[in-house]
Amino acid sequence: MNNDYAIESHGLTRRFGAFTAVDHIDLRVPRAQIYGFLGPNGSGKSTTIRMLCGLLTPSEGEARVLGHPVPGDADALKQQIGYMTQRFSLYEDLDVEENLGFIADIYCLPRKTRRARIETQLERYDLIGQRRQRAGTMSGGQKQRLALAAATLHAPPLLFLDEPTSAVDPQSRRDFWEALFALVAEGTTILVSTHYMDEAERCHRLAILQRGRIVADGTPTQLYAGMEALVVEVETDAPGPARAALDGLAPILSVTQLGVRLRVLVAKAVEDAPELVRSALVAAGVEARVQPVHPSLEDVFVLATDSDGAEP
Numbered sequence: 638m639n640n641d642y643a644i645e646s647h648g649l650t651r652r653f654g655a656f657t658a659v660d661h662i663d664l665r666v667p668r669a670q671i672y673g674f675l676g677p678n679g680s681g682k683s684t685t686i687r688m689l690c691g692l693l694t695p696s697e698g699e700a701r702v703l704g705h706p707v708p709g710d711a712d713a714l715k716q717q718i719g720y721m722t723q724r725f726s727l728y729e730d731l732d733v734e735e736n737l738g739f740i741a742d743i744y745c746l747p748r749k750t751r752r753a754r755i756e757t758q759l760e761r762y763d764l765i766g767q768r769r770q771r772a773g774t775m776s777g778g779q780k781q782r783l784a785l786a787a788a789t790l791h792a793p794p795l796l797f798l799d800e801p802t803s804a805v806d807p808q809s810r811r812d813f814w815e816a817l818f819a820l821v822a823e824g825t826t827i828l829v830s831t832h833y834m835d836e837a838e839r840c841h842r843l844a845i846l847q848r849g850r851i852v853a854d855g856t857p858t859q860l861y862a863g864m865e866a867l868v869v870e871v872e873t874d875a876p877g878p879a880r881a882a883l884d885g886l887a888p889i890l891s892v893t894q895l896g897v898r899l900r901v902l903v904a905k906a907v908e909d910a911p912e913l914v915r916s917a918l919v920a921a922g923v924e925a926r927v928q929p930v931h932p933s934l935e936d937v938f939v940l941a942t943d944s945d946g947a948e949p
């Protein structure tokens with residue numbers, strides 16, 4: 638395995654009884670980048686992350702995280718990683734500073750530096766005003782900032798974030814991502830799982846998971862370039878009839894309705910995709926504006942999985 642990667646895995650597999658939750662996953666996560674796991678509920682994101690953290694033993698396959706084989710070297714690894722889950726896992730009855738003090742004890746931060754380190758985190762994550770507030774009484778965004786401050790208290794070079802933004806509003810999500818980019822600029826590697834397309838689009842690289850398998854991976858640009866489809870947008874007052882006219886035509890791979898617009902994925906081999914769509918609509922007597930558009934990550938997701946375009 639290669640040291641340029643913060644995480645490498647080969648054939649990583651986890652079974653629960655007869656059910657395979659993670660099915661032969663090969664990963665290469667470059668250092669100082671944000672690597673995303675995008676996938677629907679139950680696709681194996683959390684199980685993979687838990688194996689990579691050394692919290693769960695793989696049924697098969699191997700992984701090396703920051704050079705440590707897991708789970709064999711999990712104890713040494715734990716000091717070098719931060720882990721934050723979708724559930725708030727700090728103590729609701731402790732105040733902000735007490736929570737950070739408790740985490741400092743867990744990571745055995747030296748007495749000399751821990752006070753300064755906690756102050757730095759309080760300032761960095763805008764928690765100075767909340768230092769005496771009990772965690773249980775904080776807003777979703779504040780709890781999330783506290784969880785990130787705790788997960789990075791010991792300045793780990795690698796951070797695992799399992800759906801960290803599922804409980805916060807859009808502004809807090811944006812602020813959170815700014816905080817992640819600041820960490821990456823300092824050299825931290827981040828592996829983050831998400832349901833959100835816009836978040837996945839911000840990752841340097843990502844893997845799309847379905848039923849425990851990676852069905853596509855690469856940089857967003859590579860994923861767009863690798864698509865076996867062109868995207869055509871149809872704007873019409875009659876989306877139902879338009880959809881009926883297009884659904885089932887052989888070169889049309891998928892039709893997704895977004896209000897009065899349809900997003901149509903047409904096989905790449907078709908020479909003039911907009912014309913194909915236009916003439917199918919004319920033949921059905923549907924008036925519409927048809928234009929080629931740039932693919933989105935949602936289009937990549939729809940093609941790579943058997944999703945109907947719903948949010949994963």
Ligand SMILES: Nc1ncnc2c1ncn2[C@@H]1O[C@H](COP(=O)(O)OP(=O)(O)OP(=O)(O)O)[C@@H](O)[C@H]1O
Pocket residue numbers: 653658676677678679680681682683684685800
């Ligand atoms: N301890 C367990 N015992 C049995 N089945 C499990 C266990 N942990 C996970 N699973 C199953 O493995 C599959 C993958 O779960 P996992 O939590 O990894 O998915 P996920 O992509 O993280 O989904 P979510 O977004 O819902 O967290 C699911 O079908 C889940 O029910």
